[in-house]
Amino acid sequence: MSDAVSLMDLCSASEVPEGGSIKVEKDGLILAVFNLGGRFFVTDDACTHGPGSLSEGEIDGEVVECNFHNGAFHIPSGRVEAPPCMVPIRTYAVQVIDGKVCIALAAA
Numbered sequence: 001m002s003d004a005v006s007l008m009d010l011c012s013a014s015e016v017p018e019g020g021s022i023k024v025e026k027d028g029l030i031l032a033v034f035n036l037g038g039r040f041f042v043t044d045d046a047c048t049h050g051p052g053s054l055s056e057g058e059i060d061g062e063v064v065e066c067n068f069h070n071g072a073f074h075i076p077s078g079r080v081e082a083p084p085c086m087v088p089i090r091t092y093a094v095q096v097i098d099g100k101v102c103i104a105l106a107a108a
């Protein structure tokens with residue numbers, strides 16, 4: 001039997017500018033939603049290094065650079081791309097359903 005998964009819708013896909021990102025706060029999560037050429041990705045908004053907000057970072061291809069100390073992360077995987085960040089950011093499985101960006105969450 002597979003684990004139950006619930007979908008949480010975050011925003012309309014049209015709210016996220018192409019090549020950009022927005023911050024979404026929902027159910028205690030603070031997330032960054034990215035639109036990379038029409039593909040959507042969701043990560044935690046908080047930089048793992050400090051107070052940076054990744055939805056306010058600079059996007060270059062698939063990489064977001066934190067605007068605090070210029071650490072960087074690969075958006076699709078969350079892996080660290082540049083120091084001083086050491087810890088990957090959490091990423092979420094995304095589905096776009098009826099024009100809404102949704103993430104899959106394991107049901108409690």
Ligand code: FES
Pocket residue numbers: 047048049050051052066067068069070071072084085
């Ligand atoms: S807070 Fe993001 S690189 Fe330091």
